[in-house]
Amino acid sequence: MTEPRHSTAAAGGAPSGPDVVTDEVDVVSLPTVRQNVFDPPPELTALRAEAPVRRLRYPDGHLGWLVTGHRAARAVLADPRFSARSELKRVPVARPGSDPFYGRPALPGWLVDMDPPDHTRIRRLLTGEFTARRMKQLVPRIERVVDERLSHLARQAQPADLVEAFALPVPSLVICELLGVPTAAREDFQHQSTLLFRLDVSADQATEAMDWLDGFLRELVRHRRARPGDDLLSRLVADGSMTEEEVAGTGVLLLTAGHETTAGSIGLGTFALLCHPEQLAALRADPTLTDNAVEELLRYLTIFQFGVPRTPLEDVELAGRLLRAGESVTVSLSAANRDPEAFAEPDSLRLDRRTSAHLAFGHGIHQCIGQNLARAEMRVAFPALFRHFPELRLAVPLDAVPLGHDMGFYGAHRLPVAW
Template identity: 40%
Template sequence: MAQTFPVQRTCPFAHPAEYERMREQAPLVRTTLPGGEVWLVTRLAEARQVLSGTGISGNPATPGHPNRAFRAEPPTPEEEAARREFAVGHFIDLDPPEHSRFRRLLIPEFTVRRIKELRPGIQRITDELIDDMLAKGDEAELVEAFGLALPSLVICQLLGVPYEDREFFQSRTQEALSNVEDRDASHSAMMEIRDFLDDLVTKVAQQPGDDLLGRLIETGQLTHDELVGVTFLLLVAGHETTANMIPLAALTLMRHPDQLAELRANPDKWPMAVDELLRYQSVVDWVAFDRVATEDQEIGGQLVRKGEGIFVLGASANRDERAFERPDEFDIGRGARHHVAFGYGVHQCLGQNLARAEIEIALRTLFERIPGLRVTVPDEELPFKSESPIFGLKAMPVAW
């Protein structure tokens, strides 16, 4: 049975119906792309096996990597050279031991203890954004005013971006990561951010401060270009996912008022609710879960041969009936932290503690300070990023 891939998601509360059919069919199914066939992993157990297993590579340069299958023609030497140059420091695409070299340096920056130290700053940024919304009247566009703004300002705090540069940094970040229709404008903004970070690394190297970038520089273990690449990766990985999650999560809670009321009455349940929101929404589906087998192996009863590409469908795995009871229901009491919204294994999201803190503080504060928050258009009129590999809202008009 031929499978369509990628499958566009059009509903904020349901994943593609094709995923349910594929899960029922098999834990691994084949799909044909312009450049060849790849495996799609549909269930949670096999997803975790692939994401944590040996004999698996995430490096796009590895022969058979599935990203290459999106094109019928292989990349030109010039395109390959440009990709390699741009990818310096993007350790998410590297395999151990090179991946481990970067990750060891960054782990101390994202521990539970470190994120606890950042929480007052996240709370301050959240309050300031809500203050600004309230000062402008009784309505706002939540994606731009809150969802996109909060993560970029938190990243500024994390990296030590000078206060006077934050407006530029925030505007370029929003342009780069939210403009899915105008790829040229998005690419141009990306290059402006890259140039900005290049200059920032140069300046900070002259007098490192007590922030993530300053501490990385003082280790002396990364080159200038690697530092630029790492900070750029942290920006992209840490901004777009959280920026999409916050408005979607707010919409989900508004559509489940009984559970929102329970959170208001019992704030200690927020951490569990955040994990359920992450599982339920799964805004990152396959785009970060691209792998290729580097040796023959059995996965889900299926022989996967060396050089065969694999996409783990994170959104499908997080709705797997074998792993989650009533998976299509939203339940803040579920307590299912074994989801793969942050991946799994050696490449599991380094910033997951930060993301959880941002989403929790953002939502809790938003509904505490604006208890009458409501969406002003029907769900079917909300514009979604159905064409984007990371699902989200383009806009969400709200009032109170």
């Protein structure tokens, strides 16, 4: 994991002082192997205990930084000196499928890969669509989708796959309805979006998947321009502030991330609750725990498993380290969400804890714009699932559940259950 290295900071007008460390001894590669189903790699815990910010070697040989402490992570994500631009990003794990998209300007509409003012312009158009008030209005539609999928699950032969029958289709159907995407296309876009987040797909495969998704959304945008409906794409088209390419790109981003992340959280969250029967019993006994339970599951699981990339635009001092302009930074959300300086007994799942400071959705101006939608879906899904299936249980041993070690978003590929 570590290798000896001595590097001296280059000369220049960088901030320096008696507490700034510029000489490094240990360089690490990002730990990725989990020993416990629900915990991040144990090496991350050890690294965070040693120092919240330290040197990281990237797969391409670049020497950058790994941020594991909660306070340092919040500082990076809130600091405008750290850029989110895709042309500056490097991935901390080998992932050929990212090659066509990193190291070059952001795709149209992909605000997660932009800095202000482009990021500000597009995000401002979307913010009103994802407010807590707007999501509260959407709850009856979410409840209808959840009830339909639970009825479908009840008709399945046992054991049934909870991911295929429930965790994946619920957010997929909701985001389709919100955007105005025909539900008949759901399986196709699910397949293509999964390819985008796999670690083992080639650059050509990822490009083909993105081309399919982009072509699909552009055709839909043109259709909505001719025949507008009561959906997000129609409203973006009618506003006129974005180009057709930007509306389509934004649609691809919301469509892919909007179901992959929440599906992972519902599937893995169910798995975690079934493996912590005392916490599940508390939730069943007291439905008012639901909001806390959702936040705690988000913190505890942190499915964005390999971190958030940032790049300092100028030299920055952080936690006693001097980060030079252009050196890549990876913020480990999973390590930060298990930081004992921020959360008592961080490796325990406790549904009654207040975890409003977790970073599962990121922080700062790039904090996930769909977080209120994800929360609304989880707040409906978990109580309804365990109300409909009070005897729900795993149908296979814990170690037989196939998990998403091969994905950018961690989750269960399948979750066999019985009731």
